[in-house]
Amino acid sequence: MAKRFTMHNYIVLAKECGYRGLPFIMQFVLEDLLEHFPRNKDPQGFLRAAVAIFEQSTKTRMLRACQVLALYDAMIAVDANLPLLSEAVWLVIVDAAIKEPEACEATLESIGTAILSQREQLRKPSISLTHAVGHIVLELLLQGQAMFPQVLTVFQTLVQHNLISGVDDRTYNEGSFKIIIARTLIIGYSQADAHVQAIDAITTLLKDARWAQGEGTTCEDRYLTGIIALDVLHLALHNPNADVLASCSQLIQLLLPKTPPVPPSCLPIDIPERVIFTFYERCHIENCLREAAAVYVHLQSPTIRNSHHYLPPQDTDLFWLFAYFADPGLTTGDQNKPSPFKGYTYMAKEILRDIIVRQIPIPVNDRRKFVGTCAARGFAFYARHLYELWSDDKDLDHRAVRGSGHMLVPVVKLFRKLHLVWNKSQQHTVKKKEHEYQKRSMLPDALQFANHVVDQFALTKQPLMKASQQDLNALARAYLLLDRMTEGTQTLYYILERGGIPDSKDVNVALTAISKYSPQKAVEMLEYAISMGLTPTASSFSALIHAAYVKNMPSLATQLALRARELGHGELTPKALVTITQQKLNGVTAADVQTQTQKIEDVMEMVQTVVNSDSRFRQHRDHGKNHVLSAKMGNRYIFGALSARNVPLAMKFWRLLVKKRVAWDDRESEKVRLVIGSQINFEVSEGQMHIETANALLDELGLSHMKDNTAKYS
Numbered sequence: 001m002a003k004r005f006t007m008h009n010y011i012v013l014a015k016e017c018g019y020r021g022l023p024f025i026m027q028f029v030l031e032d033l034l035e036h037f038p039r040n041k042d043p044q045g046f047l048r049a050a051v052a053i054f055e056q057s058t059k060t061r062m063l064r065a066c067q068v069l070a071l072y073d074a075m076i077a078v079d080a081n082l083p084l085l086s087e088a089v090w091l092v093i094v095d096a097a098i099k100e101p102e103a104c105e106a107t108l109e110s111i112g113t114a115i116l117s118q119r120e121q122l123r124k125p126s127i128s129l130t131h132a133v134g135h136i137v138l139e140l141l142l143q144g145q146a147m148f149p150q151v152l153t154v155f156q157t158l159v160q161h162n163l164i165s166g167v168d169d170r171t172y173n174e175g176s177f178k179i180i181i182a183r184t185l186i187i188g189y190s191q192a193d194a195h196v197q198a199i200d201a202i203t204t205l206l207k208d209a210r211w212a213q214g215e216g217t218t219c220e221d222r223y224l225t226g227i228i229a230l231d232v233l234h235l236a237l238h239n240p241n242a243d244v245l246a247s248c249s250q251l252i253q254l255l256l257p258k259t260p261p262v263p264p265s266c267l268p269i270d271i272p273e274r275v276i277f278t279f280y281e282r283c284h285i286e287n288c289l290r291e292a293a294a295v296y297v298h299l300q301s302p303t304i305r306n307s308h309h310y311l312p313p314q315d316t317d318l319f320w321l322f323a324y325f326a327d328p329g330l331t332t333g334d335q336n337k338p339s340p341f342k343g344y345t346y347m348a349k350e351i352l353r354d355i356i357v358r359q360i361p362i363p364v365n366d367r368r369k370f371v372g373t374c375a376a377r378g379f380a381f382y383a384r385h386l387y388e389l390w391s392d393d394k395d396l397d398h399r400a401v402r403g404s405g406h407m408l409v410p411v412v413k414l415f416r417k418l419h420l421v422w423n424k425s426q427q428h429t430v431k432k433k434e435h436e437y438q439k440r441s442m443l444p445d446a447l448q449f450a451n452h453v454v455d456q457f458a459l460t461k462q463p464l465m466k467a468s469q470q471d472l473n474a475l476a477r478a479y480l481l482l483d484r485m486t487e488g489t490q491t492l493y494y495i496l497e498r499g500g501i502p503d504s505k506d507v508n509v510a511l512t513a514i515s516k517y518s519p520q521k522a523v524e525m526l527e528y529a530i531s532m533g534l535t536p537t538a539s540s541f542s543a544l545i546h547a548a549y550v551k552n553m554p555s556l557a558t559q560l561a562l563r564a565r566e567l568g569h570g571e572l573t574p575k576a577l578v579t580i581t582q583q584k585l586n587g588v589t590a591a592d593v594q595t596q597t598q599k600i601e602d603v604m605e606m607v608q609t610v611v612n613s614d615s616r617f618r619q620h621r622d623h624g625k626n627h628v629l630s631a632k633m634g635n636r637y638i639f640g641a642l643s644a645r646n647v648p649l650a651m652k653f654w655r656l657l658v659k660k661r662v663a664w665d666d667r668e669s670e671k672v673r674l675v676i677g678s679q680i681n682f683e684v685s686e687g688q689m690h691i692e693t694a695n696a697l698l699d700e701l702g703l704s705h706m707k708d709n710t711a712k713y714s
Contacts, residue, residue: 004036004037005032005033005036005037006045007037007042007045007046007048007049010029010032010033010037010049010052010053011048011049011052013025013029014026014029014049014052014053014055014056014057015052015056017029017056017057017062018055018056018057018059018060018062019056021060022062023057023060023062023063026053026056026057026062026063027062027063027064027067029053030053030057030063030067030071031067033046033049033050033053033071034070034071034074037049039074039078043078043079046074046075046078047075047078047079047082047083048083050071050074050075051083051085051089053071054068054071054085054089054092055086055088055089058086058088058089058091058092059088061092063092065095065096065099065100065103066096066100066103068092068093068096069093069096069097069100069103069104070103072093072096072104072106073104073105073106076105076106082114082118084118085118087128087129087132090115090118090129090132091128091132093111094111094115094132094135094136097111097136098135098136098139107150108136108139108140108150108154109136109140109150109153109154111136112133112136112137112154112157113154113157115129115132115133116129116133116157116158127189127192127194127197130158130194130197131189131194131197131200131201133154133157133158134158134185134189134197134201135201135204136154137151137154137155137158137181137185138182138185138201138204138205140154141178141181141182141211142205142208142210142211143210144210148177148178151178151181152181155181155184155185158185176218176221178221179221179224179225179228182201182205182225182228183224183228185201186198186201186202186228186232187228187231187232187235189201190231190232190235190236191235195232195235195236195240195244195247196243196244196247198232198235198236199232199233199236199244199247199248199250199251200247202225202228202229202232202251203250203251203254205225206225206229206254206255207254211225226255226269227269229251229255229269230255230269230271230272230275232251233248233251233252233255233271233275234275236248237275237278237279237282240282240286241286242286242288245279245282245283245286245288245291246288246291248279248291249279249291249292249294249295252271252276252279252295252298253294253295253298255269255271256271256298256299256304257303258298258301258303258304259303270307270308273310273311276295276299276310277311277313277314277317279292279295280292280295280296280313280314280317280321281313281314281317283317284313284316284317284320284321289320289321289324290340290341292313292317292321292324293321293324293325293341293344293347294340294341296312296313296321296347297341297344297347300347300350311354311358311360312351312354312355312360314360315363316363316366318351318355318360318362318366319362319366319369319370319373321351322348322351322352322370322373323369323373324341325341325344325345325347325348325351326345326348326373326374326377326379345377348377348379349379349382352370352374352379352382352386355370355386356382356385356386356389362390364397364400365400367386367390367397367400367401368400368401368404368406368407369406369407370386371383371386371387371390371401371404371407371411372404372406372407372410372411373410374386375407375410375411375413375414375415376410376414378414380414380415380418380446383411383414384415384449387401387407387411387453391456399460402456402457402459402460403457403460403461403471404457405457405470405471405473405474405475408453408454408457408474408475408478409474409477409478409481411450411453412450412453412454412478412481412482413481415446415447415449415450415453416446416447416450416481416482418446419446419447419450422444422446447482450482451482453478454475454478454479454482454484457471457474457475457478458475461475464491464494465494465497465498467494469495469498472491472492472494472495473495475491476488476491476492476495479491519544519547519548519551519553519556520556522544522547523544523556523560526540526544541560541563541564544560545557545560545564548560596643596644597644597646597649599640599644600637600640600641600644600646600649601649603637603640604637604649604652604653607637607653607656607657630657631657631658631661631662633657634653634654634656634657634658635658635668635672637650637653637657638650638653638654638658638672638675638676639672639675641653642675642676642679645679645683647676647679647680647683647689647697650676650679651676651697651700654672654673654676654701658672664702673701673702673703674703676697676701677698677701677703677706680694680697680698680706681694681706695707
């Protein structure tokens with residue numbers, strides 16, 4: 001006779017399955033317990049083993065609904081007075097009984113009574129058990145008039161336990177029996193600050209078609225269901241937390257569906273605009289960006305806008321939401337949870353369109369933020385339109401926008417760039433699809449507008465000698481970006497004259513502007529800035545090194561690199577590193593193998609240094625085609641090494657930057673590998689490489705078919 005498990009065996013197995021997450025083993029243990037445990041001889045042992053299985057399986061829902069109900073029925077059959085079960089276990093039992101009522105011998109009414117009797121034994125019972133009983137009440141209501149006596153029994157028990165208030169005929173005198181019961185239960189949750197449970201309960205009714213199709217259901221019942229939902233939403237928004245706001249977001253989207261029809265359990269309703277405004281305001285207070293964004297995007301659907309065009313948030317809430325949509329990356333603070341609204345920058349433009357068309361009032365302090373953010377994100381049409389709107393002399397607060405350093409530099413940068421693009425487009429044939437974009441953004445007077453913005457800013461800050469250093473920094477940078485060198489240097493002089501130190505970004509802009517004409521003069525300015533106590537950044541040296549190479553002054557570039565190292569800036573920007581590597585690769589041929597090999601080895605040393613460093617350049621190695629560590633630059637290094645007839649170095653570059661980062665069947669990748677293979681065959685034919693080494697390299701390159709070419713040289 002086989003030895004059976006004891007109570008302790010079942011408890012140990014249940015704990016082990018729960019700890020290791022083994023649902024199939026847990027289900028086997030349950031079936032074995034139900035079939036083979038001697039319940040009559042050891043009822044308490046059976047109950048303890050059953051409780052252990054329940055407690056360990058509820059965390060990850062290891063048991064199926066029918067298995068949960070079978071175990072519960074077996075426990076009731078052994079002893080009607082169940083041992084104390086946790087709230088999580090009761091919730092699982094209720095869910096299973098609602099999901100598969102035919103599989104449960106016990107009635108929903110008896111389960112509700114058992115829960116309430118055990119609730120009295122808990123020291124600090126939570127709202128979860130009351131909510132579980134509430135679910136039972138709602139399910140019985142949904143099952144129709146035949147279950148109304150049981151509904152009344154459970155409902156009266158809830159009132160006797162003071163879990164909900166009784167029905168007040170003076171307040172709840174409308175609707176049928178089921179409306180009165182449901183409203184009393186759900187509003188009772190809200191009055192007890194259990195708003196998540198209240199929203200969950202009304203959502204259950206709204207989503208279940210049985211609520212509207214039951215016997216005796218009238219249009220008034222469906223109308224009152226919508227009113228209950230609005231009451232729940234209104235009460236939940238009094239003082240919500242993040243969880244409540246997430247539930248409110250889902251309820252709003254349920255009541256206002258994108259596509260008809262509305263939820264079958266209620267008539268079409270119109271959520272008042274003030275409720276939506278309150279929702280946005282509470283989301284701003286709790287910083288619930290996703291919830292606010294989800295509702296705003298939902299309300300912009302054509303179906304909803306045709307019936308009610310809801311306005312965007314008001315006051316400071318508007319810029320808060322706009323800035324979220326305008327962020328192209330939509331950072332969430334948690335890298336493991338990417339935002340669902342990445343790429344929704346068109347919603348930011350929808351907000352801007354509403355501001356202009358519907359003349360939405362914007363707080364004075366937020367106006368400069370709107371213009372600056374529009375410029376920073378490339379919304380040229382809206383940036384210019386809003387600037388002209390809010391800086392007009394008729395606006396009493398026009399100085400707040402005209403004199404804002406926050407928006408000055410982004411606006412100047414954008415329209416200076418548009419001016420360059422416009423000029424370029426006049427020299428080449430413009431594609432037809434670009435015409436509309438140019439009409440709105442690539443304005444022919446973009447540079448004139450940028451100069452106008454700078455001049456207006458300077459006028460509001462007169463006299464400049466008394467302006468704040470922050471404003472002078474912004475003005476100097478704007479002047480230098482527009483190549484207004486005299487005014488830019490004069491503004492920097494005002495900063496130096498009062499003993500201040502210009503911003504390093506301003507100095508970098510000045511250096512870049514001067515280096516276009518004379519790198520030597522830019523170096524002199526850099527040394528002067530150092531003597532005045534300004535500490536240059538790596539960007540300062542990188543800009544000058546780039547300019548020196550562009551002007552064909554390699555000796556000056558070398559001098560600057562040494563000076564940067566003296567000041568502790570051994571790490572240059574990607575732009576400077578690319579410039580240096582490209583200059584070393586230019587002119588690499590096989591004429592002087594030793595010299596050219598040395599150049600390629602210098603490039604390899606530079607690349608290897610960046611790869612091994614912990615810098616930000618290493619972290620973003622896959623960003624940008626012209627990055628030092630990009631696959632595109634890797635191909636250039638490979639061709640440079642092959643031009644110097646250095647296959648080993650070419651293979652090193654290929655393994656480091658190309659092999660695992662480019663698709664094997666990519667056309668450019670195939671071309672590079674074929675060129676390397678051809679060079680390998682050439683070196684074998686010249687006797688410069690052993691056939692075994694060549695075959696190994698060809699295998700690594702996926703060019704085994706080229707071994708036939710090396711075989712004839714053996």
